[in-house]
Amino acid sequence: MSLGCPIREGAARAPEAEALTFAGRRWTYRLLDEAVGRWVAALQAWGVKPGSRVGLLSANHSDAVHLFFALGRLGALLAPLNARLTAKELAPLVQEIVPDLMLAQDALAERLPGAERLEAWAGALPEASTECLPREASTPRVVLFTSGTTGRPKGAVLTEGNFRASARCSAANLGAFPAPRWLGTLPLFHVGGLSMLSRCAYDGGCLVLQDRFDADAVNHALDHEGVTHASFVATTLERVLDARADRPVPASFQLALIGGGPVPAPLLARARAARLLALQTYGLTEACSQVTTERPAEADGQTAGAALPGLEVRIVGPEGQGLGPGQEGDIEVRGPTVMAGYLNRPEATHEALGGGWLRTRDVGVLDGRGRLRVLSRRTDLIVRGGENLYPVELEAVIASHPAVQEVAVVGVPDARWGEVPVAFVVPRAGQAFPLDLDDWCRRSLAGFKVPSRFLALEALPRNAMGKVERTALRQRLSPP
Structure with a gap:
C-alpha cells in the first residue's frame, strides 16, 4: 500500500483548517502544504533523494516541522539530534548517521561542524515543488538515538508505517476527536514530540508548538489557544498546576498524556480537582512512543493502562516463558509501531527483535485486566x-x-x-x-x-x- 503526505491530504480535504502555530504565526493546511513544498524544492536542489539522510540540530521550531514533512515527500530519512548534547557527544552520532546534509540553528551550529545554517535555508527557499513521492509503510522515516545511559547510543529506525500506526492506535484508545489541538512542548528530537506532530497531521488537527516548556506559556495556551490535548511528565504537570494555582482548566481541554514514569497519587488528585484528566502511559522510542495508556473512562492512576488497540504486551520470565497476571518479569511488545531496527547494528537489532517481540528490558507486571504496572526500567x-x-x-x-x-x-x-x-x-x-x-x-x-x-x-x-x-x-x- 502506497502512502502519501498527510499535509497534502489535509490541504485537499480542509485547506483553511489550522495545522500549525508557532511564535505568533499560523499555518492552515494550504499554507503548510506550500511551505513544505518550498522545502522540498530546496532539498532537491541540494541533491536530497529517496534514501538520503539529513541530520538536524534544532530546538522546537516551525522550520523543523517543514523539514520533517518535506523529507517524507522525498522518501529521505531525518536524524534529529538532541539539542542539549555537546559537540563531543554529537560527533559519534554524526559518524553513525553519515548524513548527506546537516542543518543546525545558528545558536547551535558551533556544536555541529560543517552544518548548514537552518535560518539561512529558511530565508532563501525557492518556489514550491509539487513532488510528493508515494512511499510504503516500511519506508524509513526517522532515526532517533536512545539515551545511551548504559553505553553507546543506538539509533532506532522508525518507519512511515510506525508513525501512522502509532497515531491510529492512540486515537482508538483515546476516542475519536475531530481536529484535535495538541500542545507541543516535547522536543521534536524526541519520539514523543514527533508522535504528536504526526498524530495531528493524520487526524487533521493542529500542533500548537512551543520552543520549550514554560509553565506560564502552557497555561496561556490552555486558556486562550483552544488546546484540547497535551503531553507532560509528572514534573511539568506539577509546574503547570502550580503556575495556575490549581485553577480549573477550560472545558475545551480533553486530556493530558503523562509519560516518564508513575505519577504520585496526590498530583493526580490535584489534576482531577483542576478538571485536568491525566492519563498515565508507558512507551519507548523503539515502539514509536505509546505502548500502553490508561483509557479515559477507566483511568484510576493505579497503572500505565492496557496495551493500545492493535498492540500486544506480555510479561516473560528469565527463560522467555510467558508469565500470568501478577507475576513480575520483562516487558515485551509486539505490533505495527515497533521499529524496523537499529541503524548499522544488526546484532543489537536481532537481540531486540529476534523472537518477533520487542524486548524492552524493562520490568513490569500485568493485572487481571491486562493493565501494565511498570516496576523498573532495566537500568534502574x-x-x-x-x-x-x-x-x-x-x-x-x-x-x-x-x-x-x-x-x-x-x-x-x-x-x-x-x-x-x-x-x-x-x-x-x-x-x-x-x-x-x-x-x-x-x-x-x-x-x-x-x-x-x-x-x-x-x-x-x-x-x-x-x-x-x-x-x-x-x-x-x-x-x-
Missing part, C-alpha cells in the same frame, strides 16, 4: 543481597511525605549487599529537609527496601524530556 533495577528493589516503589512512599517535593532513588555499590538504595530528596519550598524519612519509609516498606541514605538536593537533574538523569545522580556518590 537495584539488586540488594539478591532481592530486587524497584525505585518506583520506594519513590512513591518517600514522595507521599508532606515535606517532599520530588525524589529519585538509585542503587550504589556496597561491599556487603552488592547494591543499596540511596534517595535524593528535594524538599518543598519553604520546608526544611525532613529528618524522619527513615521512620516514614519503615511504616510502609520492608527494612531491606529502606534507603541507606537520604540526601538533599535543590533540584533533580533532568534531560530534555523531563526524565531524571539517574546516571548523573550515581556520579555524585562514592561507595560508602
